[in-house]
Amino acid sequence: MSLRPPARKTVTALAVTAALALSGCSGESPSRAERKTNFIDRAPVATEAQINSSPTAAAIRARGQMLIGSDKNLPLVSQQNPTTGQTEGFDATLSRMLAKYITGQSTPRIVSVTPENREQLLEAGTVDAVIRIYSITEKRARQVTFAGPYFDSGQTIATLRTNHAIQTADDLRGKKVCVVKDTTSEKAVTQKEPEAAVTPAADSSQCVSALEQGKAEAYVHDLTVVAGAAQLNNKIKIVGNPFTSEPYGIGIRHGDDSFKNFVDDWLRSIERSGLWRQAWQQSLGTVVPGGPPSPPNIGGAPGT
Incomplete structure (x- = not known):
C-alpha cells in the first residue's frame, strides 16, 4: 500500500502522553504507569529451542539486534516521538515485542522502507522483517513471504x-x-x-x-x-466499521518458511496472552470506536 499520512500540525497526544510519563509529570497513578511499563516487560522471550528452529532467528539473536523495516511518520501505527526518539504505535509496539522475543531486548533498529523498496530490502538482507501496514496480496506473495496476518484493516x-x-x-x-x-x-x-x-x-x-x-x-x-x-x-x-477487508502481514525474505513459522508462533503467543489486544487499545483503539477486534486467523489470508 502506498500511503502518505496527513501533515503533522501538532505534537500528537500519544507523543505528549509518552513524554510526560517518562518525565514523571504525567499525573497518572503509579499503578497505571507501571502497567504501561509492564506491557512490554511482560512480552515473552523465545527459548533456545524455539530460536534454533529458525536459522534466521538464530542469526538475529547472535547479532544482538533486529532490523525492522517500518516508518517513523504514521500516527498511531509507527511514528517517532520527537521527545523520546522512540517509535510508537500499533506496528511499532509489535516490532518491539518481536525484537524482544528474538534478542531479549525490545530495541530494534528501525529502517525506513517504502512500498517501492521493501521487497528489495528484504531480499538483500538489509532488514530482517517489514512491519509497516503491509497488505497481503497473492501478487506480493510471489516476491515476499508473509507471516500472519496480524491485523485486518479495510x-x-x-x-x-x-x-x-x-x-x-x-x-x-x-x-x-x-x-x-x-x-x-x-x-x-x-x-x-x-x-x-x-x-x-x-x-x-x-x-x-x-x-x-x-x-x-x-x-x-x-x-x-x-x-x-x-x-x-x-x-x-x-x-462505522471497515466495509472492506485488507489483511496486514509481516514481510520476510521469500521462501524462508522456518522464520515464517517462528513468527506465526510468536503472533499466536501474544494473542493468547492479551498483549496483542493491549497494543491495539493503546494505539488505534484510542480513536477507533468499539472494543478491540478479534485478531485475524493466522495463515487464513490468500498469500500466507
Missing part, C-alpha cells in the same frame, strides 16, 4: 463530528466523498455505493481539509490512515 469512513447523517457505507449514496488518488479507496466506494459523488485528492490532509471546508461530507481511506487523521484532528471522527 476502507473506513470519517466525517466531521457534527455530521450524524452518515453511519455506514450505505449512507454514502448521493454524498460527496473524498478519497486519495492512486489508492484502492475510489474503487471500493464506487463498488459499495455507485451513486456516491467521489472526488480524488492528492493526499489525506486534503481530504481532511475538504471535510472542514464543506467540500466533502465523508472521507474514505484505509482504517489506519483514517485513524491517524482523527487522532491529529479532533474535528473529525470515524464512523
